[in-house]
Amino acid sequence: MPEISQVGAVNIEHGHFPVGEMWEPGFERREDEPDFQTDAPVIVVPGQVIVTSRVQEHAAPVVVAVRDQEDDAPGPGWTLVASVDYRPVYTGRMAVLDSLNGPAGPAAGSLEVFGQRAEPGEPFVQLDPARTYRAQVWAQGRSDSRERFDAAIRREEQGGQDGFETYLIAFIPSGMQEPPVPAAGESRRDRLARQHGRPPLNMR
Template sequence: MPHISHAGAVNIEYSHFPVEELWEPGFEQRDDSPDFNTSDAVIVVPGRIIVRSRVQAHTVPVVLALSSQQGQAPGVGWELLASVAYRPVYSGRMAAFDTTNGMARSASEAVSAFGQQADPGEPAIDLDPSRTYDVQVWAQGRSDSRERFDDAAPGTDIEGASGLEAYLIVFTSSGTQEAPSPAAHESRRDRLARTHGRPPLNMR
């Protein structure tokens, strides 16, 4: 049975939100920017999986899962949005984030997936950084979310809109890789020598 995270609430802005691998000191920090000039519903860059919503600004529940079975349907109402590949670049800790405001908060209610209840809490899981992963992004309510949003009463608070979509991101191991590792600790003397060509006089 898949391992599922708690259910988080993601505040979407600009019609997208990221699932990111948490950076830790010592690792080379990746800052690759996604290319939004595409019709793809899911975009992958090193360290991030970006999911694109059909609604510009709203709040959605998000659950992450780790499964040993590729393609297992999570239950009634879930539709497969995309399948992509992901390689851990840090230590493998994945979490759902708001578009601009940091890690997602706890959802207001549980989400059902794979016959389990994902209770409200932190939407995060731990991947094995020595593995590569196939990632399936499942959605609820997406097929007509924009239409339902447009049909809402005039004056509706778009930032507070909820219940339009839900997302489930499922990771399944697909192979192996050399696990990313942090750089070896560098002393102040060595750093200054590398920067200036030789160590300061008082450190020679």
């Protein structure tokens, strides 16, 4: 039985949104910049799976799941956008994040995926940090979302920024890794020295 999150509503800005691993105290922050010049529909950087949308700004329902089968559609009308590899870098807690404003809030309605009903709420799942994963991004409405969005703007419809795409990101275990561990008792001076090659002037 897959683990399925609640349904969130992610506010997509600049044409993308991340599914990101929540940082925990003691771990070195991973803040690698994604390459948005690529044509890839899904981009992976340490700690994040970034999904690009065909609509620049809109709200989209999103669900995340952990399951043991690959290439099995969540249900009728879903299409596979991309499959990518992901390795946990903290403790494995993955959440759907707004482009700029932190974790996504609850969606307006429920959604059926993999034969289960997901209710509105916070979209997050817990990965095992000792495992590696294949992340599959599935979508509804993506093939013509830009065209429908442009038509709604031309008609000047109220609420014309919602409901153009729906996403599900499924994480399937693919292998094993040494689980990330926090630095044990590392001081601020030692952390800065490790990050920059030497301590700051006021700490030497």
